[in-house]
Amino acid sequence: MSDSITHVPSEYRSTWILDTLRRTDYARLERSGETYVDFMGGALYPESLIKVHTDFLSRSVMGNTHSVSNSSKLSLKCADEARAAVLSFxxxxxxxxxxxxxxxxxxxxxxxxxxxxxxxxxxxxxxxxxxxxxxxxxxxxxxxxxxxxxxxxxxxxxxxxxxxxxxxxxxxxxxxxxxxxxxxxxxxxxxxxxxxxxxxxxxxxxxxxxxxxxxxxxxxxxxxxxxxxxxxxxxxxxxxxxxxxxxxxxxxxxxxxxxxxxxxxxxxxxxxxxVQVPGTLVTRAHEMHEQFEAKLQPNGDMLPNSFIEYSASKQYISLRTGCMCNPGAAAAMLGIQGDMEKLYPGVTLRDFENIVGRELGVVRISFGLASNFQDVWKVVRFAALIANERSRQELWDRWMESKAAQASIGRAI
The missing domain is CATH 3.40.640.10 (Type I PLP-dependent aspartate aminotransferase-like (Major domain))
Known part of the structure; x- marks a missing residue:
């Protein structure tokens, strides 16, 4: 599969306005070679917005709105304008x-x-x-x-x-x-x-x-x-x-x-x-190292999320894996609602994954305003790499080597 697109379907030419926006406001994506498909997690800011805002800040003196000084009046005026703009939108x-x-x-x-x-x-x-x-x-x-x-x-x-x-x-x-x-x-x-x-x-x-x-x-x-x-x-x-x-x-x-x-x-x-959903059990967040023993083989039915995330990063693709802070829908989509009932006070994510027998979560790819056909093509190409047994095995071997290297560094420390 080629890295570049030799022919763009005619229907995509109608998106020339978005293509122009991509070249002007999101040119950094092309410069970095990054394929950003996590718009559900956070949008990419347009460069023109940064320039306009920087210009405004460079020529304005902003103060606390709870005062009557000129700088405070300007801040209050801007806040009121923003409030009105939100209501109007x-x-x-x-x-x-x-x-x-x-x-x-x-x-x-x-x-x-x-x-x-x-x-x-x-x-x-x-x-x-x-x-x-x-x-x-x-x-x-x-x-x-x-x-x-x-x-x-x-x-x-x-x-x-x-x-x-x-x-x-x-x-x-x-x-x-x-x-x-x-x-x-x-x-x-x-x-x-x-x-x-x-x-x-x-x-x-x-x-x-x-x-x-x-x-x-x-x-x-x-x-x-x-x-x-x-x-x-x-x-x-x-x-x-x-x-x-x-x-x-x-x-x-x-x-x-x-x-x-x-x-x-x-x-x-x-x-x-x-978070147990439905239920009442909650284990508060605490710092823990995400070191997991791989339990699924590359030719199995499911692949670890950490393997997908590692492989995507090597292709300069920013995607998201996990439960997306939405345990109820994740449990339904993964078919583990029954396992939610087995949770107990103080259970950690690693404990829960041990109960289920695999890493939990999904792979989320979300496109947005700055996405173009090349981004879609790159994601499709990455999916093809994962689907191909030979290329998947190569990625798997590299992932296992990186895990072994990290474990070795940990022992040395």
Whole structure:
């Protein structure tokens, strides 16, 4: 298989606008030879955005917004403009406002720690959710609320036409919105299965008396969304996943009436090692060396994620492996829901993998605005290398040699 493309199909020539954008704003991809296919993890920033922002910072003096100095007034003006731009982009009615956070996780945590759960409350969510959505169950459980899961289909997300799905939402509806506030959390687009849940369920849950929370971290960068059409109580977004820059900025787009109900006094993606879904067990994250004995041979049914990631890096391909901080959907896709029931307090990821007998997770390849046909071709070529027994064995041998070398260095230290 050739490294270069000798003929580009005619239908791809219609993407000349994106090709021009690739040459101007993302030329560093060609210079580095890197094929970036992890847009679900974080977008690549356009170079023009960096230049404009750098120019703005170089000629502006920004101060703390909680003051009346000229620099503070400028910061406040910019923040207000940004807030208005976010509301306009999502077509938000006047009853919405924006709370800027460090990221989407910070926005979800704000809701979780502040929501007025009680002993009669319910927290309803799907198993195909990010850990930041699962983490809210800690606040709900601590305050005595019920946690109810909607099971994921093998392809991710859930089937709205299923009577069981509707029954879970209906059976756990709040008996009193004032005395037992309940929360329904919807993942707009899965970060692991790419499935999109039906947004119409937001209105259904609201009619039953739930407060509604939408995780739009993956949805917002890929789809047009209108808060006028889908008036969710609160929506979490990440600007890093939308634009790639700046990092450390997300937002909670929220109804002012809902914000007034919150009483601010979790666990999330990067703070846990194992999350049982459905279930209650959580092992907090701790530093551990990812050294595994290879249990599957190259000609077996499954290949270790670490082998795939190693081999991809040698081809200068940046992809993602693992459970994507979404243990519920990963368990459904890998067919290990039953193994979730075997977990015990304090279990680590390595312990869990020993129970199952292999490394856990999937391989995620996600394309974005800066992707072109060459990127797709390179990924297809890499898949062909893995599929070919001879080339796969060569990659396997190199991987095993690298593991042996790392182990030798470890013993020497």
């Amino acid at each position: 999502f077509k938000a009615p006047p009853e919405y406002t924006v709370v800027f956070t460090a990221n989407a996780t910070g926005a979800l945590k704000l809701v979780g720690e502040s929501f007025p759960f009680t002993g009669g409350s319910s927290y309803v969510l799907g198993t195909d959710s990010h850990n930041s959505i699962h983490g809210i169950r800690e606040y709900a459980t601590y305050k005595g609320a019920r946690v109810c899961y909607i099971q994921s289909t093998p392809n991710g997300g859930f089937d709205l036409s299923s009577a069981k799905v509707n029954n879970i939402i209906l059976r756990n509806r709040p008996r009193s919105r004032e005395l037992a506030p309940s929360l329904f959390a919807l993942t707009g687009q899965s970060n692991i299965s790419n499935s999109k849940n039906p947004l119409s369920i937001i209105e259904y849950a609201a009619e039953l008396g739930y407060s509604t929370l939408l995780d739009a971290a993956a949805l917002a960068p890929t789809s047009a969304f209108s808060l006028k059409e889908h008036p969710v109580d609160a929506m979490a977004i990440s600007f890093y996943k939308m634009f790639g820059f700046p990092t450390g900025v997300g937002a909670l787009v929220v109804k002012k009436s809902f914000l007034a109900q919150l009483k601010r006094p979790w666990f999330s993606g990067g703070t846990v090692d194992v």
